[in-house]
Ligand code: FES
């Protein structure tokens with residue numbers, strides 16, 4: 001790979017100083033004159049009809065300016081459910097945390113107090129928590145038409161994928177392996193809670209909100225409030241993470257807008273941390289049943305998955321279960337049932353369909369390798385994907401190198417042994433897992449203005465959710481323009497000043513918006529050659545709406561393999577991760593410094609998913625029990641190992657300088673590699689995430 | 702179980718949102734309006750403030766909403782994340798879990814008080830160089846815990862840094878880079894003091 005001037009060198013963020021001096025302004029830091037504060041009242045029941053709401057005492061509280069309920073607000077939150085009508089306030093309420101009312105008052109304490117003064121008379125309804133129970137005849141119906149969430153075409157049938165003939169594949173096998181796995185609902189738990197400020201200026205609405213995508217948030221707020229798009233402005237200058245739960249428009253933004261309209265004053269709405277855990281969304285819980293057919297030489301003949309995803313009562317995410325596509329295999333069948341339940345809503349969390357699915361299939365494949373007396377690394381090298389679904393060639397694939405070089409860096413041969421070998425009480429083991437993630441090209445935009453002083457003003461609709469996107473965009477512009485990074489001034493996060501961007505979801509910003517930046521820089525260079533440099537107050541402007549033709553006959557993917565070593569205390573069940581290597585093919589790495597942060601962060605989040613995180617429910621009452629950071633046992637400084645990062649920089653002919661997707665692949669194989677390491681250490685498998693001490697002691701007993 | 706109302710159950714398990722089905726006892730509109738307040742003296746980043754605070758305000762609230770020091774963040778408002786960490790008389794505390802009235806007469810340092818005479822603290826320099834902040838929302842808290850650590854232990858080991866900062870959650874998971882940063886800053890400070898000696 002050729003060396004470039006600016007791209008590819010570790011570079012501190014262009015806004016780093018703001019981030020370390022407390023001067024980076026997040027939405028919650030803003031105060032507008034005359035601003036009111038809003039709080040939300042939520043359902044304490046998993047499923048109930050609202051008989052009556054009495055607002056009189058709340059309305060009488062001095063300082064209360066506006067109250068919304070389902071009786072006076074019929075705004076539909078379009079992005080809250082892709083199948084049904086989901087209102088801002090619903091009757092019946094369908095999960096503990098469903099919004100019942102929102103109050104705006106002169107200060108937050110008054111608003112909070114007012115929510116306590118609202119009396120709601122509920123008719124409690126039967127509820128159901130687990131997807132498989134929800135699909136049984138006679139289960140409480142959560143949405144009209146049944147609890148199996150319909151497909152995009154409206155059919156009440158599972159999501160299906162097939163190639164070959166699964167029965168034939170199973171018949172062709174020497175051995176068939178079968179097992180089942182589960183993963184719980186876990187929360188995104190981004191550190192910045194939900195807060196938005198809505199302000200009306202006549203009929204024009206400005207919303208300050210921590211969003212992952214100003215453009216889609218803009219279009220969707222306009223849609224949901226029935227406003228012309230030019231009547232809406234979205235601003236997000238700094239935001240404190242989201243991992244998938246701050247993309248598109250959200251109910252809190254709409255609530256703030258409607259409250260502000262009714263109260264005739266700007267409104268800042270704040271959700272508590274508990275609300276963030278219960279009332280927004282987390283990763284969908286799954287139950288996965290697999291059958292795998294294999295020949296004695298280790299060749300796969302069939303993979304079958306029947307999976308259930310608990311979506312909560314609204315279909316906000318796909319509910320997909322991915323992972324089997326990392327294997328080549330002639331006969332494959334996947335049926336997934338996205339199902340309504342009365343638990344918290346489920347939707348995107350970093351690599352939405354992947355880490356839980358990869359945990360299932362990679363646990364089973366590990367067992368298959370052991371049963372065939374094959375080294376798990378060799379087994380994966382033999383069976384890993386070479387073409388997407390065995391049909392479509394990849395534009396570039398570094399998976400084999402991720403596995404080989406990752407294993408080498410990890411010292412796999414030294415650390416790995418027969419499962420359970422070694423004497424206790426503290427046992428060591430090694431495990432690995434692999435993954436892939438789409439890195440397709442698509443629509444995005446960029447504008448570059450060159451002024452007479454030689455500064456390039458780069459307008460991009462990114463918000464930088466922590467990935468370093470602003471810096472990445474600046475590096476790409478500097479490289480293509482052939483100017484030093486300091487010459488680039490980035491303008492971001494404001495729909496009045498920035499063009500369309502795809503949104504920081506699907507890890508698409510570098511490939512898609514980055515591509516638009518390259519195209520805009522090329523256009524500007526052409527203009528400079530033609531028209532010369534701008535003089536006086538002139539600007540030379542390049543505007544690009546890049547919409548690269550979809551690849552035909554090729555697929556563009558990133559690849560990854562992670563390796564973990566653990567120590568398991570067989571007396572207490574305690575697990576410590578002692579070595580971790582993450583090998584990534586994300587094409588060319590634009591900024592190795594911030595990219596390394598991404599990998600470390602994703603792997604860390606995955607280790608937490610493997611060992612700790614789960615939103616627990618009381619089965620009898622349907623109440624969530626452990627919302628919050630302590631309850632979720634989010635990984636801390638003390639729990640986190642050193643994560644070694646290895647770049648496998650394949651040459652890819654597409655994308656900005658050959659860059660592929662990175663943010664989400666970082667979590668994909670992490671829970672599975674830790675699970676496989678635990679199995680290697682103790683010789684027993686825990687099939688249900690998280691792999692807690694009790695479960696480890698349980699399988700050892 | 703059937704004797705416990707659902708509302709009480711929700712509150713009792715700590716899972717309750719702001720949610721009740723009956724009005725609170727003895728709560729009248731009037732009582733709510735007349736909130737007790739107290740005058741306190743706070744020294745914040747070297748400046749003395751005399752403030753009339755409501756007794757229910759937390760230190761975090763006063764710093765952010767009433768003194769405009771928004772560098773300290775509120776991630777949970779319940780003592781679980783560390784985003785609100787400040788130094789109270791030199792010790793790192795969660796400012797969301799301190800009432801402002803408790804800080805009467807005491808000294809507070811926030812992230813805004815780290816840079817001296819326009820010069821960044823070596824910790825801030827190291828955070829920039831080692832890419833400590835991703836989203837940056839936990840960063841002020843990480844900095845203040847690191848500051849407290851280096852104040853009483855100028856030469857920490859990796860494990861001591863981890864232990865000293867373990868009350869500061871980073872969901873972006875950038876712990877490795879934060880620890881690296883603190884060790885680098887400790888090395889810089891040590892080199893500086895050797896030069897001065
Ligand atoms: S905001 Fe104070 S500990 Fe989380």
Ligand code: FES
Pocket residue numbers: 191240241466833834835836837838839840870871872873874875
């Ligand atoms: S940098 Fe985002 S939470 Fe730490």
